[in-house]
Structure formats: structure tokens, C-alpha cells
Amino acid sequence: MYTLTIKLLSPTLLMSGQGDVNTDSTIVHDRYGIPYIPAKRVRGVLYESALEVAEMMELSNLNTFTIKDVNILFNRVNEEDGEVAIDDNPRLSISNLVIPDYDTVARDIATLQNHKDCQQIFTKERILEEYTSMRYYTSIDPSTGAAMEGTLHNSRVLNKGCVFSGAIDVEQITDLERIILACAARNLSGIGGKRNRGFGQVECTIEHESFDLDVLGGTLWSK
Numbered sequence: 001m002y003t004l005t006i007k008l009l010s011p012t013l014l015m016s017g018q019g020d021v022n023t024d025s026t027i028v029h030d031r032y033g034i035p036y037i038p039a040k041r042v043r044g045v046l047y048e049s050a051l052e053v054a055e056m057m058e059l060s061n062l063n064t065f066t067i068k069d070v071n072i073l074f075n076r077v078n079e080e081d082g083e084v085a086i087d088d089n090p091r092l093s094i095s096n097l098v099i100p101d102y103d104t105v106a107r108d109i110a111t112l113q114n115h116k117d118c119q120q121i122f123t124k125e126r127i128l129e130e131y132t133s134m135r136y137y138t139s140i141d142p143s144t145g146a147a148m149e150g151t152l153h154n155s156r157v158l159n160k161g162c163v164f165s166g167a168i169d170v171e172q173i174t175d176l177e178r179i180i181l182a183c184a185a186r187n188l189s190g191i192g193g194k195r196n197r198g199f200g201q202v203e204c205t206i207e208h209e210s211f212d213l214d215v216l217g218g219t220l221w222s223k
Contacts, residue, residue: 003207004168006037006097006191010201011135011157013193014041026128026156032109033127037097037164037191045191046094046204047074050184065180073170073177091171097164099131132156157199158192168206182211 014027014037029035050070057064071077075090099105112122136154170177185204192200209215 001169005165005205007203008162012200013157033124035131039094039096043094046184049188053183053187094168095166097166182213
């Protein structure tokens, strides 16, 4: 079992798919208002990152690992029609990524939210505001350069500098799979929505020396 950490290098739009009376879209958070990054999204962006590295290696005539190797690790199988199916029994497991000392913070907030005198102060909305900020945007009329009427929207984003960590593990991990995950983590640069507008820039690490690419370098480029 290893620790996977994602640090936000810019505001990040990690939408939950829901809004409220004041926000068109909010971010993923738990019942206390504490944000987290769902395991499914982490798995998805790591898979995309690993594929990108495999494609670059193929173009560079490097045989360290292939797209097929990535699909095997992430339990994906190319079907005859070109679509990708997901295995029901993955060896690679990833937990939700949470803030530092999540268990302690959640316990303390739960205690405060259950205290009659604190319920109106430590609300879910106020907790969420500690980790987030609002962004406003509108559509521009190309002919006039002015904002188009009725197009003002807002979104809640995670603040730059937030750090989230969780567990990542592979049953009977091989050296090749270790290299794939190390490259995927190092190459991962974004998560969430509107990445082409500067949102969701991240730094990803797997905190164990066996995933250090400076150590693995000789293995990577000698194949």
C-alpha cells in the first residue's frame, strides 16, 4: 500500500454535477462540507496520463511499456469494435483522496455540528468555503465584444495549494507496473474541468522510493 498525493497548482474545478440556489456548479464534498477527490476520477486521469506516456514512447521507439501494458494494469480490454471495457476485478486499487488529517478534522467538525450552540456557525457551506472560492464567467458577443445577456454563470473551485492524499496499491505489483505508475504520476498535469483555461493544474506523486523516476531512470531508457 502506497500514498498517492495530488497538490493543486491552480484553482481546480472538480464539479459534483450539482448546484444550489447560489451556485451553478459546486465541487465534490462529503457530508461535513470537506472536499475530496473521488477515486474514480483519480483512476481516470492516471490512466489517461499513462496512455499518453505509452504513446510518446511508441513515437520515440522506446519499448519500456506499451498501451497494452497500460490497459492490463488498469484492467481495461480492447474489444473488437474498438471500445474499452473495464474488468470487474481490478488488481489496481485507489482510494478517495482527502485533505491532510482528514479523520481528525471530520471528527472535530462532526462534534461542532452536533453542538446546539455551534450548528449555525459550522455549517456544511461554511466548511466548504474554507477550501474553495467562487469564479464568475460569461459569454462574449464576438460582434460587439460585450457580455451576452443571460449568460452569467458561476462555479465553486478548489483553492490553489490544497493537497489531497490517499492509498494506491496493486496486488503482486511487478517492476513494469511500478514504472507505469511512476510515469503516469510524473506526467499527470491536470484534473477537473476547464483545464484549457488554466484550471486544474496539479502535481502528482507516489510517496515511496520504489516509484522515484530518478532511481528508475536506468531501467526506463535502457530498454
